[in-house]
Amino acid sequence: MTSQYTIIGNPLSPYVRKVLVCMDLKGLAYRLDPIAPFVGNEEFSRISPLRRIPVLIDGELVLNDSTVICEYLQDAHPQAPVYPADPRQRARVRWLEEYCDSRLGEVIIRRMFFEKGLKRFLFNQSTDEAVFAKARDRELPQALDYLQSQLPEQGWITGDLSMADITIASFFRNASFVRYQVDAQRWPRVAVLLQRAWALPAFERLARIEERIARTPLPQQREVLTELGVDLTEHTLGDGSPRPGVMSGY
Template identity: 70%
Template structure:
C-alpha cells in the first residue's frame, strides 16, 4: 500500500462520508483535513476551484467531486469491488448515487441540515422554517416513495454492498442529525437498508467522530478530533473567515 491519501472535507458532509466509507471498506489508509468549505483558505480555493468538498490528494493527483473520487478509488484499488458487475446494474447503481447526490443533497442537506445547523451556527443566520417544513413534509416523502419503489425487501440493492447503498446511507445520516428518522411503517425497504448500512463498521467508525462534531463549534472541531485519535493532516486549510461558496458540496 502506498502513502496515505489525503481527504479535505468535514466528517458531517454526506459527500465526504461517502468517500470515507469507501476508503474504510477498501482498507485504504488516509489522512483528513476536516474543514467545511466555507472556511477554506486560498490554497483550498486553488485545490478546489468550485470551493466544494471533498477533495482527494494522492501524490501529485488532485481530484474533486465525490463520485469522481469513488470511481478513482475503485479503479486503483478494485478489491473489494463497490460497484456491481455488468453494464446494466452498474449504470443503475450510478443513477441511484446521482439521485442521492442531487435530490437528497438539495432536500436533506440544503433545505434541512444547512437550514437547521450550518446556517445558524456558522453564519449566525436564522432558520427559514417554511423551507424546512416543505422539505420535511412534502419533498422528502416524494423522494422516499421513489426510493421505496427501487429497493429490495431485504439485503443490498444489487445483491452485494455497492456505491448505491453507501451513498443513500451517507445522505440519510444527515436527516438523523436534524432529528428526522425514516418511518419504517411507511418506507420499510428504505428503513431496512439504512439500518443494515449504518451497522457496518465503516459507518460506525465515522459515527463516533460525527456525533462529537455535532456538539462542537467548527473552530474547535480539529482539536477535539485530535484528542479522539482521528487520522488528521499535520496542517489545515480551514483557517479563513467563513464565507459562502458554491452551493453543492460535491
C-alpha cells in the same frame, strides 16, 4: 509514515462520508483536513475550483467530486468492490448515487441540514422554517417514494453492498442530525436499508466521530479529532472566513 491519500473535508458532509466509508471498506488509510463548508481559504479555492468538499489528493493527482473519487478508488483498489462488475447493475448503482448526490443533496443538505444546522452553527442565522417544513413534508417524502420504488424488500440494492447503498445511508445520516427519522411503515425498504448500512463497522466508526464533531465548535474540531485517533494533516486549508452562499457539497 504518511498515508498515500489526503482527504479535505468535514466528516459531517454526506459527500465526505461516502468517500470515508469507501476507504474504510477498502482498508485504505488517509490523512484528513477536516474543513467545514464555506471556510476554505484561497489555497482551497485553487485546488477545488467549485469550492466543494471532499477533495482527494494522491501525489500530483487532485480530485474533486465524491463520485469521481470513489470511482477512482475502485479502479485503483479493486478489492472490496463498491461498484458491481455487471455493466447494467453498475449503471443502476451509478444512477442511484447520482440521484442521491443531486436530489437528496438539495433536499436534505441544502434545505434541511443547512437551515437547521449550518446556518445557526456557522453563520449565527435563524432557520427559515417554511423552507425546512416544505423539504421535510413534501420534497423528502417524494424522494423517499422514489427510493422505495427502486429498493429490494431486503438486502443490498444490487445483491452486494455498493455505492448506491452507501450513498443513501450517508445522506440520511444528515437527516438524522436534524432529527428526521424515516417512517418505517410508509417506506419500509428504505428504513431496512438504512438500519443495515448504519450497522456496518465503517459507518459505526464514523458515527462516533460525527457525534463528537457535531457538538464541537470549528476551532476545537482538530483537537477532538486527534483525540479520537484520526490522522490529521499538519496544515489546514480551512482557515478562511465562513461565507454564505450555495452549499459547497458534492
